[in-house]
Each structure stands twice: as structure tokens, then as C-alpha cells.
Amino acid sequence: MYIAIVIVGLVAITLILHFASPWWLTPLASNWSSIDTTIEISFWITGAVFIAVNLFLAWTVWRYRHNKNRRSHYEPENKKLEIWLTALTTVGVVAMLTPGLIVWAKVVHVPDDAMEVEAIGQQWQWTFRFPGDDGVLGAANARFVSNDNRFGLDPSDPSGADDILVEHHRLHLPVDQPVKLVLRSNDVLHNFAVPQFRVKMDLVPGTQTYQWFTPTREGTFDVLCEELCGLAHYTMKGQVQVEPEQDFETWLATYPTFNDVQSGNGIDLAAGEAGYQSCAGCHGANGQGNPALNAPNLTRLESRYMARQLRHYRNNIRGTAREDSPGQTMVAIARGIDPNTEADLLAYIETLDAVDVDGTLVGDIANGQRLYGACAACHGTGGEGKVLLSAPALAGQSDLYLKRQLEHFSMGWRGKHPEDQFGTQMRLMTRTIHSPERLRDLLAYIATL
């Protein structure tokens, strides 16, 4: 008896939740309103069936509940009724499928005026490539990937030389311009999804896939990887910033071509050494750092990591929190570095001999080793860091410095700025440490590496 009432109640709750709840598709920001329309059509049809079937079920259960004085009606078949129901269902299915296929035909056919952009996924970051002046993306293959050729472009393909390499997790796009997004992965499966654009497609290593859309609304939108790509899948986030054409052009002009990256500028180590003298006060003549001054060991860091941090200090991305006083010091210093000689400076630091700072923290090393499992994927099992994954070395670093940074990440004093992709990832990862004891265990283990 109750079951009939409950089913009517569940139908009512379902309808109330559907119409009154705030949870629905996030507002559209692309040309794909036709996808939303198809969803609406499906909702009306399936909603009608849901209500009709369940209310009829509830009524039947109530009306034909057990009664000693009544017998069931014996009717094995009713051809006419069955044919009617089959026909009606078929009509409903056709009404949903037809608009679906019409819209899918649009999804499959990329318009001729679409701008081509490549999105490259790798564990666990996004980078982007534009075809440059010749309008053609050069050939690429995971075989060519190296520390100096992180995009894996084929050096022998001339059309790749002018490709513009955006080594940043934020893609800028001009508003109202159709975009064909070519998708490539150098390691495992990924997926490029922007909920507001209603698009989603896997990146498949060994082949290229694509999708297209026209961004119609200015703003910044999250890119999510939606194909499980390993341990840090959930931290693999990018952004798309849609802006007027001119702003887009200005932004694009700040990125180098493949040719620029390959040739590099002449490095003047002497100038770098001279420049380093002002760093040596805190970081030491040999770059070994000084825990008393909160200065980290620089000798195992590679120049791309250091360049990124200096950029973050300069642009109020790192070192802005009041609680991060060493960071605030570095903000002032980074702004004082001559941009023309920064590359020399960093190249010089890379030439310094590796020095290890001894650990000072005591903890349960075995437990620390277990916790380090999650760190090892990016920072290496020996804590050596991985250039291709943009992960700095941890081995040999001052444990007090590491402790402070991990605390800053977990408090949101570092890595909170949307521009700081890897900081954002570290914030998510440090949440898994949970307690000061476990942090000490982890650092005690890293000190043994």
C-alpha cells in the first residue's frame, strides 16, 4: 500500500528537484546551444514517460492490491495494445535521435574558417601550440620529446619552425572565432573538457584527435582532464581565457616560436657569475643556501624552475602572503634582477656543483617513505626532480625550507594564484599530508634520499 504512495511521492520529489534546484548545466559560453536544446527535448520526452509509467504503476499497485474476493484478470497477450505501445515508443525515440544526429553532423564537420590550435596533455599539465605564420602545425612525435624539445616537435619538419609554443596552462582564445582544437598526448590518455563549452574529447597517444567550438562569451573557464590519467589526474587543470581579438594577439606575441626555443640566446656565464654575487649573501657562494636565513639550496634546481619562480615573485603570484616573509624578500629581489641577464644568472647557478644540506628533522622514516609514494611520480623516486614534469629536485634541499613550503601550500600562502598551475597542484597534494607528524615523517624520509 505504502509503496504506491511512495512512488507518487518519489515522482513528485524528482520533479521538484528538477525544477526548483539550482543544479543544472553551467551557463553556456560557446556556439553549442543546439546541444542544450537536444538535452531539453530529451528531458521533456523521457520526463513524460517517467511520470506516466510510474504514476500508472502506483495507481495499478493501489487499485489492484490484494483482495480475497477478487481474482486476477487472465490475459496472456493483447496484440493491439502491444503494437500501440511499440509504435509510440518508436516515435519518442525518433524524436530524440533525429535532433541528436543533426547536431552531431555539425560537431563532426569543422568549419573552414576555424583557427587551428593544438592542446598537448601530459601527466599532469597542459601546454598549447599555435601554427605560426605558415598556418601549419609542424609534425610532432613523442619520440622527439626531450628536456630541450618538450613539445616533441620534429626538428626536420620546416613547417614546425614558426610554431608558437605556449608553455603555460592557460590558453587564450579570441571571442567569436571558431576554433579547431587538435589534441595530442605524449604519454597516456587525457581528455580536454570545458563544461561551459559543452565539448569534451580524449587525447590519445600515438594519434591526433580534434574538436571544435566557437567561444561566444568573454571570461576565464576551467579546463578539466576527464579521462583518468593516473595518480594526480584530479590536479590536471588548465584554463581558457576568451578575450577580444586584439588582447589575444598581444598575448600570443609574448610566446616564442620553436625556432627561438631551439636556437637559444648566447649565454654569458661570466655575466651570470657577476650577477650571482648579490644572491650569494643569502644563498651562499656555492649556492648551498642558508637555513638560518631561510634561503634554500639552489644547486640542484634547474633554470626553468628558477625562472618560473622569479616570474611568480615579480608578478605577485608567489610571496604575496603576509605570513611568507622570506617570499616577500624575494619579491623585492626578483624585481631587481635585470631581465636581460636573468638567463645568464640561472645558467651560472646550474653550473654550481650539487651540495646536499643535511636533514634536521626527526621522524618515522618508514612512514615517510610510504607517504613519499605520492610524491615520487613527479619528483622521482630519488627526489631528483624531473624537468619534463616541471618538478624540482627535493633531494639535498634544506628540510626546513621544504617544511615551510609544504606548510605554505597547505595554508594557501603559496600556490593559490590561478596563474600558478603547479602551485595549485601542490596545494591539492599537500592536503593529503594531514598532520604535522606525518609532515615530519615525510621530510625525514626525503632527507635520506
Place this chain on the structure above:
Amino acid sequence: MTHIAIADQEPELHHPRTFIGKYIWSQDHKVIAIQYACTAIFVGLVALMLSVVMRLQLGFPDQFDFINPNMYLQFVTMHGMIMVIYLLTALLLGGFGNYLIPLMVGTRDMVFPYLNMLSFWFYFLSVLVLLASFFAPGGPTGAGWTLYPPQSILEGTPGSGWGIVLMLASLAIFIIAFTMGGLNYVSTILQARTRGMTLMRMPLTIWGIFTATILGLFAFPALLVSAIMMLFDSVLGTSFFMPAIVSLGEATDYEGGSPILFQHLFWFFGHPEVYIVALPAFGMVSDVLSVHARKNIFGYRMMVWAIVIIGGLSFVVWAHHMYVSGMNPYFGFFFATTTLIIAVPTAIKVYNWVLTLWQGNIHLTVPMLFAIGFIFTFTHGGLSGLFLGNVVIDLPLSDTFFVVAHFHMVMGVSPIMVLFAAIYHWFPLVTGKQLNTRLGMIHFWGTFLGTYAIYLPMHYIGFLGVPRRYYALGDTSFIPDSAHALNANITIAVIIVALFQLIFIINLFWTIKREPKSRINPWDAASLEWHTPDVPPRHGNWGKELPTVHRWAYDYSVPGVVDDFIPQHVPDSDVTYEPGYDRTATGREST
């Protein structure tokens, strides 16, 4: 014409004399069925606990320090794989298939009893290998139940060493077990039906199990070869599924393989697998509805054909799991069309279940409540499938919680509602005792309302665009705080539903220990399995002579007949009609 030779032969049954022969190395299909069922329910409870841990993390991110991203992915993976393969497939076919086939078609045992015994022990071994991966270095695989390469066998994914190897080995062993059991089910149904049991007189339970087993025999080999190929990629360094790639910054030696090939093979198995679970459930729920409504199943022939057509179509829809996988997008047209066509026979089944209740005389017993609950949850889950199957709608919804909600409604909650209906329905046959009704009612309401509280809101989290398989969502610009609150509520509902399952377990033990013997055939069912000389049936099932079948399994409330139902083995001459009833006037079918 359907008179079958094997059923006629003198039984050559060697009755076991020792405890071990009777209960361990048993060749009796009923004992094997119970072995299958107990093992499956045990691993199912393990998988249930894994899901509670997952939900704790999703509902209350970072509140529990024993959960980390590795473990989260491992639990997601193992929960899915155990539930789909080791619980649902094993319980529906190995458990109910084994128990019901010989009794429902009227034979003494499976045609290959020894193979049947091996089938269980291989299944048992596969479960041990699977559970062993929890204790292996690196733990079980965390690649998701779909096990997609390359990531499943590369560093950076939990359990990419021992874990994945044990998983693939376990699957291979399971498939061997399934093949031995499956060949048995099909052969028994085709060759050993008793006299008079024509195909079109078989209960729908048997039609469901029969079709599902055939699907399994065609589909599982695709999984077996892909498991072996991936094992080679992982252990021997072949490149079936592995193109030239960089792994965590290091170059690899792989070259030329195709990750999408694996996905095609996996889903060529994976989609029929949905129906391997669904079709036996369809069949069993039909029988439960019919018995407890005291009414024949409506549109029996249509129901049989719907099962067969759904089974056939299930082999040409697999790539609807791959709309955004990067396969040729033109495939979308074909697979969206076939997928939506499958909705038609499926909808007919739903209509016919409801029409079976219509004008019935409905006893709201515990099995009936679960069956009605199933109609509700399956309608809901089936309709949301029309969204995902329609290729273009899959673009925004794929890989979100909408998918999770959909497949849990349609192949998680729904088959489990049927499994409970079936357990409450057939328990008196298996043990001679009826499960306690009061506890059963509590169990039903907790499970039915609780699961809807879990999955209804989950659809909306999916509409928002929240991706699945995320350990933590972090900060996004488009997820409102109310959605996080919703997630917490879902988790609470999960814990409540899990606790209600304890009531079921308690009921099993309570009933066996405390409840008195029930009446034989307590539901007054017409199908053959309830009419064995002994209840529970003994080894050999039928005493001296096999029964002869005279009618279909649904002669309930036949007009003019005194009794409420006519068992399948009762000839027309033994049916008592009301005085003065004109038998020729009814024109009812006597197939």
C-alpha cells in the same frame, strides 16, 4: 518434437557419502549454486565497504587521513570490477543460474556436473587472486575498472606493477570459470529439458539466463584476449596497445600500438556485460511479479523476443561508451542509432511488467516490493541512458557523475533490487524457511529509498559538470558550494544504505537459526522448481521419475479453474473446473 533424449536417460547419479564430497567438492548444482552465492555476496560486501571509503573522501574531502589519492583510485577500481564481474555476474549466473536451471527445466543436474564443480573452484581461485592484489607490493590496480592502457601499466598509476598483473590474471581465471559454467547452462537448457518443456514454455528466468550466458560466451573472449595482450605489453614489453610514448619524463621502448584498440575490445565485452547482468534480472523479476500478482506475465512471447533482440543488439552498440574516446567521430551516427533502437524492446519489457500488475491481485510481499522497486529504478536508469546514448548529449555528460548515476541506477541498483527480490522469493525453496518479513520490509525501505537518495541528486552533480574519478575537486569556477553540500548528503545516504544491508545479513542468519519451517511452495508458484518431491530438493531433484510438463509457467487465476494456479506439471485432465464452466468458450492458449 522438443522431446529430448538426455532427459529420458536413466539417471546415473553417484550420491556423495562424505562431508567433503557433499559440500566442498560437490557436483550437485544446488550446492555449487550456494557456494557461488556465498562467495559472491562476500566479495560484494568487500566492494560495498570500498565504496563507503570512496564516498567518505568525496563527501568530506581531506577529513580522513587514512585515504590518499592512490587508495582512492584503487578503491574506485576494485569496487567497480568486483561489483560488475565478481558479484553480479557470478551471483546471477553462477548462483541463480546454477540453482534454477535444472529445477526449472526439469532435469536432475547440469549435463556436465564435474565441469560445473570446476567452474566454481576456478571462480573461487579468481577471487583469491583478485583479493591477493590488496596485499601485493604497490597494492591493487587503480586504473579504473576499464583498465585503459597505457596508464594502467605505467608508473604514475597505482598498482601498475603487481596490481594490474594480478587483476588481469584474475580476470582470465574468471573467464575460464565462466566458460565452463556457461557451456553447462546452455547445454542443459538446450538438451536436458524434461518432457513437455518446450522452449516457449520455459519461465522467463530461464530465457534471461540462457540469453545472458550466450552473450557471455561471445563477449568474454574479447576481454580474455585483451587481458592477455595487455599482460604481454606489461610483462614482455610487446606493444599491442602501446604507441611510442614518454612515461613520467622517461622515454619508453613501446612503438606502434593502439590504445583505442583496447577500448574497442574492452567494450565489445563491456557492453554485452551490462546485459549479461540485466537479462537474468529481467527474467527473474518477471517471474516474481507474475507469482505475487497472481497473474500470468503479460505478453510472454513479446517478452521472450525482447530478451533475444536486446541480447542481439547488445553486440552492436559497444562504441557508445567511446563517443569521446577519439575514435572516428563518424561512428557516432551508427552507434547512437543502434543504441536508441535498443530502447524500444527494453521499454516494451517495462510496459509488460506494469501490465502484468494491472488487473492483478497484488500481494505486497517483500519480493514483490523489491520487484516494484526495480520497475521504478530501472525506468529511471533506462531513461537517463537515452541521454548518454544520444551521441551529442554525451559530449557534456560523458565522464561526469551523470554517467556514474546512470549506470548505478540501471546496472547497480536495479539488478540488486532483483537479486534481493529473488533471494526473498526463492529462499524457502533453498532452505525450507521464509526470510523474516519484518526485517525484510525494513531492509527494502532502507535500500529502495536510500539508493534513490544517493543517485537522484548525483545526476544533477553530473549536469553541473563535476567529473568522475576525481579524488578531490579543488577550486573551480563553476561548481557552487551547494553542490559540495549535496555530495556530503549523498555520502550520508551511502552509509545508511550500507548499514541497511547488515539487516539483510542478520536476516539470513536469523532465519536459518530461528525461523520455523515454512509451508512448501509458500507463494503458490506454478513453475516447476517448487514442485520437487522434497523441499529443499535432494541430490537428483526429482525422485524416481522426471516430471512431465503440460503448460507454461504462468497459469495463474485461469478463468473457470477452481484453484488459484495450475502447476506446470499438472495435466489438463487433473484440473478442476467450476461446475458448469464452458471450457471451450475461453479460447485461451494452451501452448
